[in-house]
Amino acid sequence: MTVAGTPTRRMGSSTMPAPNFTVFVVDDDISVRESLELLIRSVGWHPELFASAQAFLDYPPGCFPSCAVLDISLPDLNGLELQKRILSERPELPVIFVTGHGDVPKTVQAMKAGAVEFLTKPFSDEVLVGAIRQALERSRDSLAQKAEIRGLRDRYASLTRREQQVMELVVSGLLNKQVGGQLDISEITVKAHRGKVMSKMKANSLADLVRMAAKLRIGAPKNSA
Numbered sequence: 001m002t003v004a005g006t007p008t009r010r011m012g013s014s015t016m017p018a019p020n021f022t023v024f025v026v027d028d029d030i031s032v033r034e035s036l037e038l039l040i041r042s043v044g045w046h047p048e049l050f051a052s053a054q055a056f057l058d059y060p061p062g063c064f065p066s067c068a069v070l071d072i073s074l075p076d077l078n079g080l081e082l083q084k085r086i087l088s089e090r091p092e093l094p095v096i097f098v099t100g101h102g103d104v105p106k107t108v109q110a111m112k113a114g115a116v117e118f119l120t121k122p123f124s125d126e127v128l129v130g131a132i133r134q135a136l137e138r139s140r141d142s143l144a145q146k147a148e149i150r151g152l153r154d155r156y157a158s159l160t161r162r163e164q165q166v167m168e169l170v171v172s173g174l175l176n177k178q179v180g181g182q183l184d185i186s187e188i189t190v191k192a193h194r195g196k197v198m199s200k201m202k203a204n205s206l207a208d209l210v211r212m213a214a215k216l217r218i219g220a221p222k223n224s225a
Contacts, residue, residue, distance in 0.1 A: 021045045021136045022066040026056045026082065027098070028075050036069065036098075039125055045132070053077035053085075061090050065143060067116070067135035069128075072099035072106060080106065083113055092142045094135035098128065152212055155201050163200070166193040170206070171213040 023040045025047055027033050033049045040047040050056040053074050068086060072079040083095050097110050100121040107118045116138065117131035159167065162183075169179040176190045183190070203209035 020064070021140075022048055022062075022064060023132055023136075024048050024050065024056060024059075024066060024068040024093075026050045026053060026068060026074065026079075027071040028052060028073075029071070032071070032098075039128070040132070043129055043132075045136070051075075053079075053082040056082070057085060057089075061093075063143065065136050065140040067094040067096060067132060067139055069096045069098055069132065072097055072110075073101060080109055080113075083110060083115065087113060092139060092146070094138045096128075096131050096135055098123075149215060152201075152216055156216055156218070158200050159197060163193050163197050166190060167197045167201070167209070167213065168218055170194060170197070171210045171218065 021044075023036075023045050025033055025036045025040070027036070028051050030051070033051070037047045037049055048059070050059070054076050056068070070079040070082055074082065077085065079097055079099070083097075086093050086095060095110075095113075095115045097107075097115055097118040098121070099119070107120075110118050116135040119128060119131065156164070156167075165183060166179060169182055170176075174182065176187050176194065179194075180187045180190045197203075198209060201209060201212055203212060
């Protein structure tokens, strides 16, 4: 079991695909931590338990699907202050509030700041599990999007400066002849650069390349009429 301020390290048997889904619990009440640990493990997720906001903030972040279940009243930073720190330092980490002392202003503030849920006791295990599942799915999607963007940036960086210029003009809607006119190169040369761009970016079609460019915020549609 966890001592105050120290996270657990025991891995539960996961029923979900690797990497294991991790739920961070920050609550100064040991009975609450123990109860949530049992619930989280019963679903197949991995709990990490903390008795204070600072103990959680000192824990090194990882690149895996996770969420935080926070008490609103904590001995150092309160839950809302901790949420602000999470938004600033770990914006990809979804937050759920669990408290016995909720009120409307705090609920509104937490939800406006992006909390997945604000649960006031008593509530059923099913409700909390549903909120955690939603938060973990949000975290997984966010990490997948970040990984995709990272990969696209790496591919774009592998292009030569001329290839980047060709890509920008092509995805903006210009034809090969128009691209050649803009760059003062032949249409054949444009086709050669365009082929290399498609290969290096791993684009299967022009539409695919346009979607990649949009995610990288490269180029803008132009009227080629």
